[in-house]
Amino acid sequence: MARELSAPETGGSSDRRRFGALGAVLGWVVIAVLAYFIWPASLGGGTTAIVVNGHSMEPTYYTGDIVVARAAEPQVGDVIVYSTLDLDGSKIVHRIIGGDGVNGWQVQGDNNDYVDPFYPTNEDVLGVAKLHIPKLGLWAAILRSPLVWGSILLIAVGFTMWPSRPEELDVSDDVSDDEDGSSAGIAEPSGAEVSR
Template sequence: MAAAVAAWFLWPTSLGGCTTITLVNGHSMEPTYYTGDVVIARCGDPQVGDVVVYEPPGYGSARVIHRIVGGTADGWVIQGDNNEFEDPFTPTDDDVVGVAALRVPRVGLAASALTNPWIWVSLIVLALALLVWPGRREEPDEADDADEPDESDESDEAEGRGELGAPEEVSGP
């Protein structure tokens, strides 16, 4: 039941639902929204004073998130909170995709980093460098080998044998 309610609230408009998720990019809505904020908008009846997401006609699927400062459902007057001028578009209710309902600050910065091609190129170069970087090999140093007796020499000396393995002669007093 909870999943059905969540799906109903989060079902995107692109699939016939009523929810639009918008990543804010730019300064026109500061201090209300900042670059990297994610705004969830729901369909509804926009009113003067509401922040809306709309698709300006002739710009494909581009979206603008600005505040309604006047007009009617036949043509809203829209302006960014940080702009001194009104938008050149007068979207109708049909152009409005949703009314802003929730802001999630800075979440979009991570998402935008993942879509940045320079980040991906850097990660690939780093992975390749780690893959082909020569490993550290421990090779015995020849000088160290000459100073250390090998194991067979130690056992021969312990048994009273010389280097050739023959018994050593010990002369007495």
């Protein structure tokens, strides 16, 4: 009798491949969206993150907070991150209280009783504050310290070079009794009488 061979069912594996491909596509979409929102302005993106230093924006922001700003059209009332040539690359996080983007914005810290001496235009505005992460900047400052990285490196080298304990040899596994009662892994000295 001839036996008819049937093709193996592949429904389960093709479904898994489809779900795997869908998962990969969704993963790339998530990465693309995150990259769009966190790509730094210094690399041509639209996001600027700054660690707050000082008391000028209290109680809105405190020292050590991180403010994330996105490129957007600023308006009066917005908190902006700006930098001008007069600041030598430093960035300021303050609120717009008047002016316009062509002639210059009037900006002031929420805790200041004076207006900033700079009048940034839209060209100077790096972004409008969109996200605030309290105290995370304190940890970032710690991680930027060469002393911290040197200590971590020293500890890693110490763990790598630390001598390991020699493994104990378990003699009971190497010795087995033969049928006649003699031990198979132990060599008897030649020319010696062994009593049993």
